Amino acid sequence: MAQPGNSVGVLCLGGAIGRYVRQGQILNSGTLGAFALALDLTGTPTPTGLVSIAPGEAWNFQAWYRDSVGGAATSNFTSGSRWRPEELRATDHAPNTAMVTGHLARLSQL
Numbered sequence: 001m002a003q004p005g006n007s008v009g010v011l012c013l014g015g016a017i018g019r020y021v022r023q024g025q026i027l028n029s030g031t032l033g034a035f036a037l038a039l040d041l042t043g044t045p046t047p048t049g050l051v052s053i054a055p056g057e058a059w060n061f062q063a064w065y066r067d068s069v070g071g072a073a074t075s076n077f078t079s080g081s082r083w084r085p086e087e088l089r090a091t092d093h094a095p096n097t098a099m100v101t102g103h104l105a106r107l108s109q110l
Contacts, residue, residue, distance in 0.1 A: 012080030
């Protein structure tokens, strides 16, 4: 979907879209334009509530971020990324979590 919500980017996702909007999930990319978010694989947001991501399932992720074009405030999207839980690197501090990182132009696993 091109330019949803008056953004300058393209939303690659479709269908039922969950959002990471809880405390600590809305991040500042800082001057480098990079971020990292620990995903709880047992509490993944969907429009109908939190669900677990099971091995073998494939999930699609994309980040929406604030941007400016020619000094005017707008927003944009990272490239979309598809992951399976077994492909994500587990974090050392908690079971059933995985860390993902993002940059203004792309999303990747850590």
